Amino acid sequence: MVNSRTSELDHSTIKxxxxxxxxxxxxxxxxxxxxxxxxxxxxxKYYPMYGIQIAFKDFSPxxxxxxxxxxxxxxxxxxxxxxxxxxxxxNTLTLSVLSLVFSFPAPIIIAIMLNQMLAKxxxxxxxxxxxxxxxxxxxxxxxxxxxxxxxxxxxxxxxxTLFGGDPIMFMANEGWFRPLYILSGVWQETGFSTIIxxxxxxxxxxxxxxxxxxxxxxxWKRVMHVDIPSILPTIVILLILALGNIMGIGFEKAFLMxxxxxxxxxxIIPTYVYEIGxxxxxxxxSTAIGLFNSVVNIILIITVNRIAKKLTETSLW
Amino acid sequence: MNQLLKRKSxxxxxxxxxxxxxxxxxxxxxxxxLYFVLIASFSDPNxxxxxxxxxxxxxxxxxxxxxxxxxxxxxxxxANSILYxxxxxxxxxxxxVCAAYPLARKGLAGKxxxxxxxxxxxxxxxxxxPTYLLIKDLHMLNTIWALVIPGAGGVFxxxxxxxxxxxxxxxxxxxxxxxxxxxxxxxxxxxxxxLSKSVIAVMVLYHVVGFWNGFFDALIYLNxxxxxxxxxxxxxxxxxxxxxxxxxxxxxxxxAKMRVTELIKYGVIMVSSLPLLILYPFLQKxxxxxxxxxxxxx
Numbered sequence: 001m002v003n004s005r006t007s008e009l010d011h012s013t014i015k016x017x018x019x020x021x022x023x024x025x026x027x028x029x030x031x032x033x034x035x036x037x038x039x040x041x042x043x044x045k046y047y048p049m050y051g052i053q054i055a056f057k058d059f060s061p062x063x064x065x066x067x068x069x070x071x072x073x074x075x076x077x078x079x080x081x082x083x084x085x086x087x088x089x090x091n092t093l094t095l096s097v098l099s100l101v102f103s104f105p106a107p108i109i110i111a112i113m114l115n116q117m118l119a120k121x122x123x124x125x126x127x128x129x130x131x132x133x134x135x136x137x138x139x140x141x142x143x144x145x146x147x148x149x150x151x152x153x154x155x156x157x158x159x160x161t162l163f164g165g166d167p168i169m170f171m172a173n174e175g176w177f178r179p180l181y182i183l184s185g186v187w188q189e190t191g192f193s194t195i196i197x198x199x200x201x202x203x204x205x206x207x208x209x210x211x212x213x214x215x216x217x218x219x220w221k222r223v224m225h226v227d228i229p230s231i232l233p234t235i236v237i238l239l240i241l242a243l244g245n246i247m248g249i250g251f252e253k254a255f256l257m258x259x260x261x262x263x264x265x266x267x268i269i270p271t272y273v274y275e276i277g278x279x280x281x282x283x284x285x286s287t288a289i290g291l292f293n294s295v296v297n298i299i300l301i302i303t304v305n306r307i308a309k310k311l312t313e314t315s316l317w
Numbered sequence: 318m319n320q321l322l323k324r325k326s327x328x329x330x331x332x333x334x335x336x337x338x339x340x341x342x343x344x345x346x347x348x349x350x351l352y353f354v355l356i357a358s359f360s361d362p363n364x365x366x367x368x369x370x371x372x373x374x375x376x377x378x379x380x381x382x383x384x385x386x387x388x389x390x391x392x393x394x395x396a397n398s399i400l401y402x403x404x405x406x407x408x409x410x411x412x413x414v415c416a417a418y419p420l421a422r423k424g425l426a427g428k429x430x431x432x433x434x435x436x437x438x439x440x441x442x443x444x445x446x447p448t449y450l451l452i453k454d455l456h457m458l459n460t461i462w463a464l465v466i467p468g469a470g471g472v473f474x475x476x477x478x479x480x481x482x483x484x485x486x487x488x489x490x491x492x493x494x495x496x497x498x499x500x501x502x503x504x505x506x507x508x509x510x511x512l513s514k515s516v517i518a519v520m521v522l523y524h525v526v527g528f529w530n531g532f533f534d535a536l537i538y539l540n541x542x543x544x545x546x547x548x549x550x551x552x553x554x555x556x557x558x559x560x561x562x563x564x565x566x567x568x569x570x571x572x573a574k575m576r577v578t579e580l581i582k583y584g585v586i587m588v589s590s591l592p593l594l595i596l597y598p599f600l601q602k603x604x605x606x607x608x609x610x611x612x613x614x615x
Contacts, residue, residue: 023426029501030419034431037416037470041438044467048443048451065450110343113336122337126344128598133347135593137530139548140586143555144350147582153575155353158368191347195608219332234612252533256556277446278537290444298440 055288068284075288084267092268095178096249100242102182106190108235111197112227116219130191141184142256146171149180172261181257200234201227236314244301247293269293351594358382358583362576365583381584384564384577391585393543394550401535401546402528405465410520412470414478414513418505421482422491439472445537452538463538464528464546474520477611481516482509484610519607522600529593547589554585 024031050065055075057068079085110130117123133141148154149170157167170176204227212222251270258266269289277286309315357365361376369375385391419425420432442448448467457463486509494504510517532548539545553559564581568574597604 020426023424027419027422027425027501030422030425033415033419033501033505036412037435037475038431040412040466040469041435044448044451045438045442048447049441051443051447051450054447054450110340113340116332116336117340118333126340128601129344130347131597131601131604132351132594135526135530135597136351136586136590137532137548137551139530139532139551139555140590143551143582143586144354146555147579148350148353150579153366153368153579155368155371161368187347187350195605196612199609199612218326219329256552273445278449283446283450287444287446290446294441294444301440 052287052291054284055291057284059284059287071284075285076292078285079289079292087264088267088269088272091265092247092249095181095254095265095268096246098178099182099185099249100246103186103189104239104242106186107193108197108231110190111194111201112223114194115198115201115227116223127191127194130194132191133188134192136188138252138256141188142253145180145184145257169261171257172259174262174265177257177262177265181253185253196238197231197234200231204230232312233314236308236312237316240304240308240314240316243304244297246300247297354583354586358580358587360580362580365579366576378580380577381580382588384581385584385588388564390542390545390550391547391588394545394547397544398529398547401461401464402525404461405469405528406521406524408465409469409471409474409524410517413474413520414510414517416470417475417478417482418509420475421479421486423488435472435475449537457538459539459541459544461544464534468534473611474523477607478513478516478520481513481610485512515603515606516610518600519603519610522603523607526593551585551589555582 054065054068056070056072057065058071058074059065059068063069114123114127117126149156149168151157151167151169154170156170161167168176170180208226208230209222212226217225247269249268249270251274254266254268255271255274258271270293273286273290273293276282276289305315305317356372356374357370358381359374359377359379360370361378362381364370364375416435420428422428443451452458452463452467457466490508491504494508495501499507530548532546532552535546535549536552539549558578565574565577568577
C-alpha cells in the first residue's frame with residue numbers, strides 16, 4: 001500500500017491512465033466510504049429523473065414507465081391552456097416574491113441591531129427567544145394561526161372586538177391568505193436567519209470601527225458606513241440563493257393553510273402538483289407541471305447568478 | 318477599544334435606547350404567541366372563549382392535558398416519531414459523515430465528478446410523482462424505510478461536514494498517518510471521528526429536528542394510522558379539527574365540544590413542541606456552529 005504511493009508532484013513516465021489506476025487502487029477504501037451515498041443517490045435521486053419521461057407519455061401503471069405511450073408535449077399544452085394556469089402561476093409568483101420582499105431584509109436589520117448591543121447577557125436572552133419559533137413544526141405553526149385567528153374565540157378577534165371592530169374570518173378568506181403566510185414566515189424564521197449575518201458582522205475588522213470612532217463617527221454612521229458595506233457580500237450571496245428559489249416555494253405551509261374558501265389565492269404549483277398527482281392520480285399531468293416548474297427554476301438560478309456577477313462581482317460560481 | 322467604546326455622544330445614547338427598546342419589543346412579539354399557548358392550555362376553555370385570558374391562566378385546569386394523555390393516538394404518534402427520528406438520524410448521519418470523509422481528502426481521483434454527482438440533485442430532481450412511483454415499485458409504501466432512507470445524505474449536510482474536516486484536520490496529518498502505514502479506514506475511526514464530535518453533534522441535531530417536525534413524507538407514503546408520526550396526528554387535531562372521539566366521550570353539547578377542542582389544541586401544541594423548545598437553548602451553540610461552518614464557502 002504505502003510503497004505504491006505516487007505523490008501528486010511525481011511526473012513519472014508511466015502513462016497517466018496507469019497513474020490514476022494506481023491512485024484508485026491505493027484509495028480503494030475511500031471509495032467504499034462513498035458507496036452508500038452513491039447508491040442512495042442513484043436509486044432515489046437519479047432513477048426518478050429517468051421517470052420524468054412520463055411527463056411526455058400517457059402513463060399507465062400496468063404498462064410501466066418504459067411501456068407507456070409517447071404523447072410529446074400534450075400534458076404541457078394542456079396545462080398552459082387550462083383555465084387555471086394563469087391563476088396558479090400568478091399565485092406562486094406573487095406569494096414567493098412578496099415573501100422574499102418582506103422576509104429578506106428583516107434578519108439583516110435585526111442582526112445589525114443585535115450586533116450593536118453591548119450587554120452580553122441580555123443579547124443572549126434576546127437571541128435565544130427569537131430563535132425559538134424556528135424549532136416548532138409547520139403543523140403547529142398553522143395550528144396556532146387557526147386558534148389565534150378563530151372568528152369567535154381567537155385572541156386576535158378578541159382584540160379587534162375590544163376596539164369595537166367586527167370579527168374577521170381570517171383563515172377562510174382569500175384576501176388574508178398571503179399576509180398570514182408571509183407574516184407567520186417572518187415570525188418563524190427571522191430570528192434564526194440572523195445567525196449568518198451575525199457571523200459576518202463578527203468578522204468585521206475592529207480597526208475599521210476604531211478608526212471611525214477616532215474620526216468622530218456616530219453609531220448610526222458606523223452602521224451605515226462600516227457594518228453594512230462589510231456584510232454586503234454575504235447579503236448578495238443569500239439574495240442570489242433566495243431569488244433563484246423563487247419557483248421553489250415550499251409545499252407544507254401552503255398545503256396546511258389551504259381550504260375551499262382561500263383556494264383562489266392559496267392554489268400554487270406545489271400544492272397543485274400534489275392535488276393532481278397524489279389525490280387525483282393523474283401521474284403524467286402532474287409530472288409535467290413539476291418538470292415545468294423545475295426548468296423555470298434552473299433558468300432563474302442561472303440568470304440571477306449571471307446578473308449578480310455583472311453587477312457585484314459576487315456570485316455562486 | 319473599550320475606552321473608545323465608552324465615549325458616547327448624545328446621539329449614541331439615543332441610538333442605544335431606541336435599539337434596546339425595539340429589540341425588546343421584537344422579543345416580546347416573538348415570545349407572546351408561545352407564552353399565550355402555554356397559559357391557555359391551563360385555562361378554563363369558557364374563559365378563553367369569552368376573551369378573558371390575556372396574560373395569566375384563568376380558571377386553572379388540567380382537563381386539557383388529562384384528555385390528551387388519556388388518548389392513545391398521541392402516544393402512538395409520539396412513539397412513532399421517536400422511532401423515525403432515531404433510526405433516520407442514525408442512517409442519515411452515518412451516510413453523511415462517511416461521504417464527507419473521502420471528499421475532504423486531497424487528491425482523490427474523480428472527486429469533482431462525485432461532487433457534481435451530488436450537487437446536480439440540488440438543482441434538479443425527478444419530482445413528486447416519479448419518486449412516489451419508485452417508492453411504490455420498491456414496496457416501500459407504508460413502511461418506515463420510505464421515511465428514513467431516500468433523504469439520507471443531503472448535499473448541504475455533506476458540504477458542512479466536509480468543510481469541517483478540511484478545516485480541522487491539517488494535510489500534514491493525513492500525510493503522516495499514511496507514511497506510518499495507517500490505513501484510511503483506521504485513520505477515520507481513530508483520528509477523524511474523535512476530532513469531529515462537535516460536527517457530529519450538529520448533524521444529529523439537524524436530523525432530529527428535521528424528522529421530529531417533518532410531515533410531508535409521512536403524509537404521502539403512510540396510510541396506516543398506527544404508523545402516523547406525531548405531526549400527522551397533530552394535523553388531524555389542529556388543522557382538520559378532528560379531535561379524537563376518545564378525548565371527547567363525556568362532552569355533550571356541540572358548543573362545549575368546540576371549546577374543549579380548543580383547549581386540547583393548546584395542549585397538544587405544548588406537548589409536541591415542548592421537548593425541542595426546552596432542549597434547544599442548551600444546544601444552541603451547535604445549531605449556530607452548523608450555520609457558521611455552512612456559511613464558509615467550501
